[in-house]
Amino acid sequence: MDKDAAHSVTEVLDSQQCWNLLRGVSVGRLAVWLGDHPDIFPINYTVDQGTVVFRTGAGTKLAAALGEFPVAMEVDGVDANTGVAWSVVLHGKAAPVKQLDDVINTFSLPLFPWESGKKDHFVRVPADSISGRRFTVTEPLTWWTPYSGIKPSALE
Known part of the structure; x- marks a missing residue:
């Protein structure tokens, strides 16, 4: 097999494929701007009417998500069989979800936070952009090097 044949092709997903994948899982990462640096938080979310909705308690994540800067969200998955x-x-x-009808409707969304505690704030993120990729995971021997198995020194 030649060197190029060993590389898998990355498929660029259209927006509908991206939304379908987002509907299939419920945990992602929310990237926000926090003061003078970026930060990232795990979230449980659901897709609702072409947006992502998550619930959270008061605190750093909520304040940063609702701050002046847009957010980014990333979700990944892998099929262990293929x-x-x-x-x-x-x-x-x-x-924030504030309109009374929207607030009432959010209670029927399948949002199941992993962590206990008061999660009474619902946040909606409409997609200004959405993009995705699909690819075959490379076999470890493809990227393994002779140095991969070397144990770090005692000083590390």
């Missing part, structure tokens, strides 16, 4: 992985990234301006 070795096909995917990654979707969404960008948008998060907004």
